[in-house]
Amino acid sequence: MIRTAIFEDNDSFRGTLTWLLAAHGDMSVTGTYPDARQAVERVLSDSPDVVLMDIQMPGVSGIEAVRKIREACPDVRILMLTSYEDTDKIFDAIAAGAVGYILKKTPGEKIVEAIREVHAGGAAMTPSVALKVMASFQQAKPRQNPYLLTEKEQEVLARLVAGDSYKLIAANLDISLGTVHTHILHIYQKLHVNSKGEAITKALRNGLV
Template sequence: MIKVLLFEDNKNFRQGLVLFLAALEDIWLVEAIPDARDAVYLVKKHKPDVVLMDIQMPRKSGLEALVEIRQAQPGAKVLMQTVFEDDDKIFQAICSGASGYIVKCPDPQVYVQAIREVYAGGAHMSPGISRKVLAMFQQQFVKSEQTFVDLTNREREILGCMVKGQSYKMIAANCGISFSTVATHVNHIYEKLHVNSAPEAVVKALEMKLV
C-alpha cells in the first residue's frame, strides 16, 4: 500500500481528494494538512511513500517545504501541485528535488496515476521543463564522461517518450505494453544511465543525444 501525505490549503479540494483516495485499496492517505508549517515533522512522523504538496501554500510555500523535506529526508518523494504550468516554479521545484509535478484538475484519477508513477520511480515533465533542466545542468555541472549507453530499441523508445513529458500510462498506451513493463524498462534505463530519477534521465538523454 502506498502511504501518501497531502498538503493542500483549499478545503473543498482537500476534502474531495481525501474522500476519493479513502476508497482505494492501494493508497493510504495518512493525513491531509492545510498548510506546510510542520511539513518536516509530519514527514518524519508518518514516513510517507509519496508527499503531495501544493506549490502555493499559506504561511510557508510548498517550495520552501520541499527544500526542508529534502534536506531532512533526502529520499523523500515529493509530488508538487500547481494551478497552471508555471515553468519557472516547476523548474525550481525539480531543481530542489521534486520527484515530479501535476497541474491541478477536477479529475482525481489524474492524481492517483501521478502518485502511482512517482511511487514506482517515475516523474512527469513537460518538454519545456526538460530543456530548462538541461540548460541548468550544462551551466553548473561537468558533462558526463560516459559516451556510450547500450540501450535496447524499446528502452530508447521509452526514453524518447519520457523526454516528451509522457506519463507511464501514456507510454504504455503508445508502446502497447503494460504499466508495470514500462516501470521495469525505466528502472533498466536508470541503471544504464547511472541516474536515480526521471529528470536526471531526461537531462542525460538530451545531453548525450540518445533520442
C-alpha cells in the same frame, strides 16, 4: 499500500483528494495539512511514501517545504499538485527535489496514476508541463559542457537532476558513497554553486544533462 501525505490549503480540494485516495484499495492517507509550516515534522511522524505538495500556502511555500523535506527525508517521493504552470516554478520545484509536477485540473484518476508512478520510482508531469520542460531544453544547445565536467561527473549530475539520493546515485553508478560526495564537490566547484538545488537549476537552464 502507498502511504500519502497531503499539504493543501484549500479545505474543499484537500477533502476531495482524501476521498479520492481512500477510494483506492492500494492507497492510504497518513495525514492532511492546510500549510507546510511543520512539513518536516509531519513527514517524519507520518512516514509517507509519497507527499502531495501545493505551492502557494500560508507561511511556507510548497517549494521551500520540498527542499526541507528532501534534506531530512531523501527517500520520500514528492509530487507537486498546483495551479501554477509557469516555467520558473516548474524548474524551482524540480531543483528543490520534486519528482513530479501535475496541475490541479488533472482528472482524479490521472492524479492517482501519477502517485503510483512516482511511488514506483518514475516521474510524473501533466502533458502541458512536460511540453514546457522540453521546450526549455530545446532552446539551449543539448549536452553542452563548458564547465569541463568529466563523464562521471556528468552522470552524477544527471542523477541529481533525476531526483536520486546520494545512496541511489552510488547504487545506480556502482560507485561508493564517498566517491559520490567527491564528484558532487567537484561539480559544485566547476559550476560555481553552493548547493544541490543551484547545481540542478544550472544544469537544466544550460542543457548540461
